[in-house]
Amino acid sequence: MKRREEIERELGLDLCPIRTVLAQISGKWSLLVILLLRDGEHRFSEIQRSIPDVSQRMLTQTLRQLERDGLVSRRVTPVVPPRVDYAITELGKSLFEPIGAMAAWAVAKQPEIMSARERYDSAG
Secondary structure (H helix, E strand, C coil), X not given: CCCHHHHHHHHCHHHCHHHHHHHHHCCCCHHHHHHHHXXXXXXXXXXXXXXXXXXXXXXXXXXHHHHHCCCEXXXXXXXXXXXXXXXXXXXXXXXXXXXXXXXXXXXXXXXXXXXXXXXHHHXX
8 A cells, every 4th residue: 555655746746835844844743843943952852851742753753854854953962872952944944934923823813713613613
């Protein structure tokens, strides 16, 4: 059975910029990591402590994908044990403005959204 990624690649869906970018930054942990790194470089363990619900495996996958997309950089210091630090890149920093706009919209529109949900649920 083909994986979803293989099917999307065959159909050319993996080349759609909106789809690929939104898929990455809308991941459960991606935005949290990006916003955490806004304050500066962090070690893996610091990121994990700051996001207590994320498993080591999921955090590793998230960081690898963000690094692959050029949003996060990874620096290994050869000590025992190895020290690994992550930082936001210039490309990653360019997300702060649209993320901020989306957050402001969410805060401003939350009462309307909650009212719409109540109307929908009561009509159900």
